[in-house]
Every structure is written in C-alpha cells, then in structure tokens.
Amino acid sequence: MWEKAANPGASMTSLSPHLPGFAPQVSAFCTELAGFREFGSATVCGEFGGVPVFENEFWTAKQREGHSLQEVSYRACFKPSLPGFFIKRFTKPGDAVYDPFMGRGTTLIEAALLGRRPVGNDANPLCIVLTAPRLAPPAQDEIEKRVREIPLDAAADAPDDLHVFYHPDTLREIAALRAWFIARRESGAFDAVDAWIQMVATNRLTGHSVGYFSVYTLPPNQATSVVAQRKINAKRDQTPPRRDVRAIILKKSRNLLKDPMPDTPMLPGSLYTGSAASTPGIAGSSVALIVTSPPFLDIVQYKTDNWLRAWFCGIALDGVDVWEFRKLPDWSAAMRGAFAEFLRVLRPGGLMAFEVGEVRKGTVRLEEEVVRIGHAAGFTPECVLINTQDFTKTSNCWGITNNERGTNSNRIVVLRKPE
Numbered sequence: 001m002w003e004k005a006a007n008p009g010a011s012m013t014s015l016s017p018h019l020p021g022f023a024p025q026v027s028a029f030c031t032e033l034a035g036f037r038e039f040g041s042a043t044v045c046g047e048f049g050g051v052p053v054f055e056n057e058f059w060t061a062k063q064r065e066g067h068s069l070q071e072v073s074y075r076a077c078f079k080p081s082l083p084g085f086f087i088k089r090f091t092k093p094g095d096a097v098y099d100p101f102m103g104r105g106t107t108l109i110e111a112a113l114l115g116r117r118p119v120g121n122d123a124n125p126l127c128i129v130l131t132a133p134r135l136a137p138p139a140q141d142e143i144e145k146r147v148r149e150i151p152l153d154a155a156a157d158a159p160d161d162l163h164v165f166y167h168p169d170t171l172r173e174i175a176a177l178r179a180w181f182i183a184r185r186e187s188g189a190f191d192a193v194d195a196w197i198q199m200v201a202t203n204r205l206t207g208h209s210v211g212y213f214s215v216y217t218l219p220p221n222q223a224t225s226v227v228a229q230r231k232i233n234a235k236r237d238q239t240p241p242r243r244d245v246r247a248i249i250l251k252k253s254r255n256l257l258k259d260p261m262p263d264t265p266m267l268p269g270s271l272y273t274g275s276a277a278s279t280p281g282i283a284g285s286s287v288a289l290i291v292t293s294p295p296f297l298d299i300v301q302y303k304t305d306n307w308l309r310a311w312f313c314g315i316a317l318d319g320v321d322v323w324e325f326r327k328l329p330d331w332s333a334a335m336r337g338a339f340a341e342f343l344r345v346l347r348p349g350g351l352m353a354f355e356v357g358e359v360r361k362g363t364v365r366l367e368e369e370v371v372r373i374g375h376a377a378g379f380t381p382e383c384v385l386i387n388t389q390d391f392t393k394t395s396n397c398w399g400i401t402n403n404e405r406g407t408n409s410n411r412i413v414v415l416r417k418p419e
C-alpha cells in the first residue's frame with residue numbers, strides 16, 4: 001500500500017499476514033506521515049499486518065523541550081512534543097485529552113497549555129502530587145510568601161538513615177517541611193500553594209547537582225537505596241553538604257514559571273489514582289484523544305525508584321498495584337483489560353496514540369503486540385509511527401547519563417475507535 005522505497009536500504013518491519021478481517025484504509029494522517037519532510041529526512045514506510053508503519057524524525061530533539069512547566073523529572077517520561085504532535089492534529093480547544101498512565105503528567109500539561117481539558121490516571125498516587133499543582137500554578141509571590149511562613153526549624157521526625165543523603169540541618173528542614181504538609185492536610189488548610197511547594201520539593205529531594213537537597217546521587221527521578229548511597233559516598237569520598245531548602249524551592253519555582261502562560265486560563269483537570277483498567281470516574285465516550293505510555297517490560301521499577309518521594313509525601317506504596325511485568329503474555333493480558341476500558345471512555349471516532357518505546361534492545365516488538373491487542377479489542381489500527389532521534393544530552397527521565405551520544409525511538413501505535 002505504501003512506497004517502501006522512500007529510503008532504499010533502510011530495514012523496516014517485514015510484510016506479515018494481514019490481521020484477521022482488517023481492511024487497510026488510507027487516512028489523511030497516514031498520507032501526511034508518508035510525505036513528512038519537516039526535519040530534512042524522508043519517511044521510511046513499511047507495514048505490519050496490513051497496518052502502515054512510518055519512521056522518521058516527526059518531532060525533533062533540536063526543538064526546545066517544551067514549556068517550562070513541563071520540567072519536572074519522572075522515570076520513563078516522554079517529551080512534551082510527543083503528546084503535542086497528536087493533540088494539535090486531533091483535538092480542538094475544550095476537548096478532553098486523557099492519559100491513563102499519566103506519570104509526571106506530560107500529556108495533561110501539554111493538553112492544558114493548548115486549551116484542552118486534561119484527564120489523567122495513574123496507579124501511583126505520587127503522580128497527582130506531581131501533576132495537579134502545575135495545572136493550577138500559583139503566582140510566584142504567593143509561593144515566596146508561603147515558603148517564608150513555613151517553620152523549617154520546627155522539630156520533626158525523619159529516619160536516621162536519610163543522613164546518607166542529607167546534611168543534618170538540611171534533613172531537619174526537609175522533615176519540618178514534610179510535617180507541615182501533613183498537618184495542613186489534617187487541618188483541612190492544605191491549599192494550591194502548599195501543593196505547589198510540595199511538588200517542587202518532591203522534585204528537589206535527590207539529584208546530582210547543587211540544585212537538589214541531597215549530596216551527589218542518581219538522577220532525580222530515581223532514588224537509590226541507603227546501602228547503595230553509602231557506597232556512592234565512599235567511592236566519591238563525599239559527605240552531604242548543607243543545602244538551602246528555601247532557596248532551592250524558590251529557584252525551581254521561578255524556573256518552572258518562567259515561560260508565559262496561555263492567554264486563556266487552563267481548564268481544570270480531572271485526575272484519578274487507580275488501575276488504568278478500571279476508571280469509573282470517567283464517563284463513557286467522553287474523551288477525544290488518549291496519548292499514553294504504559295509500563296514497558298521489566299524496565300522501570302516505579303515503586304523502588306520513588307521510595308524517597310513517597311516517604312516525603314506521606315504515601316505508602318506497598319499496597320499500590322503498579323504493573324511491573326517480566327513476561328510478554330502477562331503484559332499483554334493486562335493491556336487487553338486496559339484496552340477495553342480505553343475503548344469505553346473514547347468517543348466514537350476518537351483516537352489513541354499508544355507509545356511503547358524500545359524493549360530489550362529491539363528484540364521484543366511491543367508495538368506489534370499492541371497492534372494485535374488493539375485490533376482484537378475493537379479498535380481500528382490506523383498506523384504505527386516510529387519517531388527516531390539522535391541525542392547528545394539526554395533528559396534524565398530516560399535514565400541515561402547526560403552527555404552521552406545515542407539514538408532512541410518512540411514507537412507509537414495509532415488506533416481509532418470506530419464511529
């Protein structure tokens with residue numbers, strides 16, 4: 001159906017038997033992708049099961065990362081340009097855009113900045129802490145006033161082990177800040193300004209520069225264990241330096257708020273904590289577009305990586321059912337359940353962009369599994385879009401050391417709910 005010779009020699013998905021009962025259709029979107037040349041290279045076209053596959057640089061690493069509000073780290077987050085690409089093409093202002101595995105809320109923030117109505121869900125309660133405050137950001141002067149009011153010298157408990165990350169005075173301030181949020185919640189006084197400060201402080205807990213509360217450690221989206229940090233300290237011959245908790249929070253707040261906000265106020269978000277496979281709070285046929293990225297196979301341990309953030313926010317992750325599958329059949333079974341729910345919440349004709357990244361050095365093609373699962377669930381597979389990028393400095397959210405060179409790809413299956 002598509003010209004495979006756009007880039008002779010390039011290896012693409014081989015021809016495979018058509019999905020049962022699948023009748024390929026040429027959509028305007030596919031035509032656009034096939035002829036896409038915005039960043040210089042031509043699209044490589046292939047197909048899988050009769051579904052067209054397009055590979056190119058559809059959004060570029062050379063573009064800036066996105067709005068400053070997006071600059072919050074989280075494991076395996078995608079870049080704002082990914083949801084932006086689909087939101088701009090497939091929705092109008094006021095439409096609901098949903099991410100059932102929202103993470104740090106990249107899709108929701110992008111949707112809100114573009115005047116769409118953000119809807120999000122994640123099994124990890126931390127995701128609401130990270131996302132909600134940025135959908136209703138307070139003014140910098142309100143943040144400054146509150147940060148100065150919080151009694152950081154108040155006595156509060158903290159596990160002794162945490163001295164492996166923090167200078168004793170810094171840890172005292174972190175513990176006082178944590179106790180402030182807990183007390184404000186208990187008294188019903190916790191407000192949008194507290195929520196903002198909690199989100200920023202959560203992000204500043206650990207990292208590898210002076211902009212974080214901790215001594216040098218792993219990138220900020222990934223807290224290492226106390227035992228491993230002891231080894232890092234010994235190897236680097238380091239002891240945690242004193243950090244100015246207030247100054248770090250204020251600086252990061254200024255950075256997050258530095259880009260202009262949209263002219264029209266952002267629409268309020270609807271955010272849920274729970275399984276993507278069961279979202280009774282979201283009305284049937286209410287969503288125009290889903291842009292999402294599920295947990296991949298055995299790549300990220302969301303609970304382990306977030307243990308320190310969860311402690312700081314008073315969240316118990318033990319009983320939280322975060323999907324961490326090692327075997328493809330288990331992953332597929334979970335996704336089948338979730339896809340039935342996605343079909344329910346999407347409006348007829350609505351689209352889902354489902355991103356699966358590269359798994360086990362490309363030996364497992366999750367995107368092909370997603371095509372099969374989507375088709376069996378009742379979606380019409382429209383295409384697979386593979387965005388390839390060279391990079392010199394990776395964002396921390398991919399968990400790769402800064403200043404390395406390499407490539408990565410986003411593998412996105414585009415599925416439509418039939419009219």
Ligand SMILES: C[S@@+](CC[C@H](N)C(=O)[O-])C[C@H]1O[C@@H](n2cnc3c(N)ncnc32)[C@H](O)[C@@H]1O
Nearest residue numbers: 077078101103104106122123124275276322323
């Ligand atoms: C790849 S990350 C999503 C990152 C997101 N796209 C972003 O930019 O931050 C996958 C997310 O799925 C969440 N998750 C895992 N199991 C889940 C489940 N059963 N239901 C909903 N969310 C789940 C994890 O907590 C994690 O935040």
